[in-house]
Amino acid sequence: MxxxxxxxxxxxxxxxxxxxxxxxxxxxxxxxxxxxxxxNIACGxxxxxxxxxxxxAGYFCAGMNxxxxxxxxxxxxxxxxxxxxxxxxxxxxxxxxxxxxxxxGGLLVVEGNAGARCGISMKGVDIVVKGDVGHMSCFxxxxxxxxxxxxxxxxxxxxxxxVKIYVKGTVKSLGADCIEKEMREEHIQELTExxxxxxxxxxxxxxxxxxxxxxxxxxxxDNAAAY
Amino acid sequence: xxxxxxxxxxxxxxxxxxxxxxxxxxIAMTDRGPDSAGFAIYGDEVAEGSTKLTLRHVEESYDWDxxxxxxxxxxxxxxxxxxxxxxxxxxxxxxxxxxxxxxEELAPEVLVLSAGQSIEILKAVxxxxxxxxxxxxxxxxxxxxxxxxxxxxxxxxxxEGSHPFSTGQDLCLVHNGSLxxxxxxxxxxxxxxxxxxxENDSEVAAGxxxxxxxxxxxxxxxxxxxxxxxxxxxxxxxGTRDGFAVVRDPIACKPAVLAETxxxxxxxxEYQALxxxxxxxxxxxxxxxxxxxxxxxxxx
Numbered sequence: 001m002x003x004x005x006x007x008x009x010x011x012x013x014x015x016x017x018x019x020x021x022x023x024x025x026x027x028x029x030x031x032x033x034x035x036x037x038x039x040n041i042a043c044g045x046x047x048x049x050x051x052x053x054x055x056x057a058g059y060f061c062a063g064m065n066x067x068x069x070x071x072x073x074x075x076x077x078x079x080x081x082x083x084x085x086x087x088x089x090x091x092x093x094x095x096x097x098x099x100x101x102x103x104x105g106g107l108l109v110v111e112g113n114a115g116a117r118c119g120i121s122m123k124g125v126d127i128v129v130k131g132d133v134g135h136m137s138c139f140x141x142x143x144x145x146x147x148x149x150x151x152x153x154x155x156x157x158x159x160x161x162x163v164k165i166y167v168k169g170t171v172k173s174l175g176a177d178c179i180e181k182e183m184r185e186e187h188i189q190e191l192t193e194x195x196x197x198x199x200x201x202x203x204x205x206x207x208x209x210x211x212x213x214x215x216x217x218x219x220x221x222d223n224a225a226a227y
Numbered sequence: 228x229x230x231x232x233x234x235x236x237x238x239x240x241x242x243x244x245x246x247x248x249x250x251x252x253x254i255a256m257t258d259r260g261p262d263s264a265g266f267a268i269y270g271d272e273v274a275e276g277s278t279k280l281t282l283r284h285v286e287e288s289y290d291w292d293x294x295x296x297x298x299x300x301x302x303x304x305x306x307x308x309x310x311x312x313x314x315x316x317x318x319x320x321x322x323x324x325x326x327x328x329x330x331e332e333l334a335p336e337v338l339v340l341s342a343g344q345s346i347e348i349l350k351a352v353x354x355x356x357x358x359x360x361x362x363x364x365x366x367x368x369x370x371x372x373x374x375x376x377x378x379x380x381x382x383x384x385x386x387e388g389s390h391p392f393s394t395g396q397d398l399c400l401v402h403n404g405s406l407x408x409x410x411x412x413x414x415x416x417x418x419x420x421x422x423x424x425x426e427n428d429s430e431v432a433a434g435x436x437x438x439x440x441x442x443x444x445x446x447x448x449x450x451x452x453x454x455x456x457x458x459x460x461x462x463x464x465x466g467t468r469d470g471f472a473v474v475r476d477p478i479a480c481k482p483a484v485l486a487e488t489x490x491x492x493x494x495x496x497e498y499q500a501l502x503x504x505x506x507x508x509x510x511x512x513x514x515x516x517x518x519x520x521x522x523x524x525x526x527x
Binding site for chain 1: 477478479480482497498499501502508512513514516517
């Protein structure tokens with residue numbers, strides 16, 4: 001295992017060392033010490049690495065992740081795992097706003113709470129939050145799944161496309177065009193698998209499913225002539 | 228973009244170190260605000276019926292002694308003062324209103340940065356590091372302190388446009404964000420008698436709170452009204468004689484982090500600014516909710 005201490009080395013040093021593993025992997029396990037809320041830690045990885053960040057990280061931690069498995073043993077600032085393509089990002093503490101924003105693939109697990117706009121414009125990522133999510137979560141979500149084991153804030157799933165949202169607790173309010181939907185057997189199966197992958201012990205039958213009513217402008221075939 | 232930091236001590240034993248604890252917090256927010264900085268420190272209280280003013284003149288060589296003597300004659304009471312760079316802290320055995328009016332009349336070229344029993348506001352244009360050094364921040368003592376590093380967007384980079392803004396006796400405000408209805412609101416406040424020194428949007432928020440508090444609102448009520456009447460983005464930290472308050476707008480896109488231990492409550496725009504505090508590794512760290520007023524105040 002390779003250890004990088006951010007008190008003596010820069011984030012740029014760390015990210016370059018991790019990027020150097022992309023063409024040929026010579027060191028699979030990495031440990032990052034003293035992150036102290038610095039931004040852009042472990043960004044742009046493109047290799048099957050295991051990276052453990054020992055402390056709180058700042059903005060955009062594990063952004064654009066591909067293949068790597070990043071675990072933050074603390075909280076993260078805004079935009080964790082933004083635009084992730086594949087791999088896993090696990091946050092042991094809380095995540096600030098826009099967790100998993102625009103992410104295309106992979107799995108993001110937040111073991112604490114996630115702030116506002118969790119999964120905003122998500123495009124295929126699976127997000128599992130053990131705690132609550134803030135307002136405007138999954139805004140314009142296009143594909144993937146958002147699982148919330150706690151409560152969701154205002155305007156959940158506003159202007160949603162095809163993301164499936166599962167919430168165990170209460171939803172303060174639903175956003176425009178987001179509705180509660182029937183929880184069928186296939187959804188129980190899908191949720192069971194998501195919870196297993198995230199290592200979260202919850203009863204899938206206790207969740208409700210939310211999705212798009214498909215009533216906004218974009219969904220109307222009559223509007224196709226406008227293009 | 229701007230940076231906000233605040234530190235409220237629960238453990239009185241740390242009061243002699245507040246400047247030392249706070250200096251790295253302010254400097255850590257240089258990335259968010261490199262063009263000007265300032266802070267409001269609370270402590271060294273004057274007795275009931277007396278007032279402490281922070282006064283500023285562009286020239287460091289300004290004759291503060293002459294002003295103090297004229298004030299003594301005009302007010303017919305004792306005046307003590309000390310100088311810190313181009314700022315003087317003046318303690319007067321008179322009300323805040325009469326002391327401020329006296330300065331305005333005797334020396335219109337002098338700016339009253341703050342008035343109260345406890346508050347001192349110090350601010351200037353330049354890097355936070357340089358401002359901390361200019362005012363010898365690390366050597367300061369006090370019970371609580373809030374600070375700001377500015378990256379100007381809505382108005383010019385001037386000392387007058389830098390934060391904190393005084394919002395009444397022992398009250399001040401720092402702001403991260405931008406208000407969209409400040410022009411109209413400024414006109415409305417002017418009609419109600421509030422005066423402004425700049426075109427700055429944050430000064431309008433400060434003026435708004437000043438007026439609400441003058442009209443009899445409690446701090447909580449004034450902030451609840453601010454949530455209704457101010458349009459735009461904001462994270463505010465408000466310093467009071469006994470503590471500080473934090474409030475974010477309903478959209479909450481301007482960041483804020485809070486940390487609490489048995490010894491202190493700390494606030495910052497980013498966690499990075501808190502990492503030098505003792506015991507931060509085991510502190511309770513969380514993000515304040517939107518549209519929620521958080522207040523920490525010591526009992527008198």
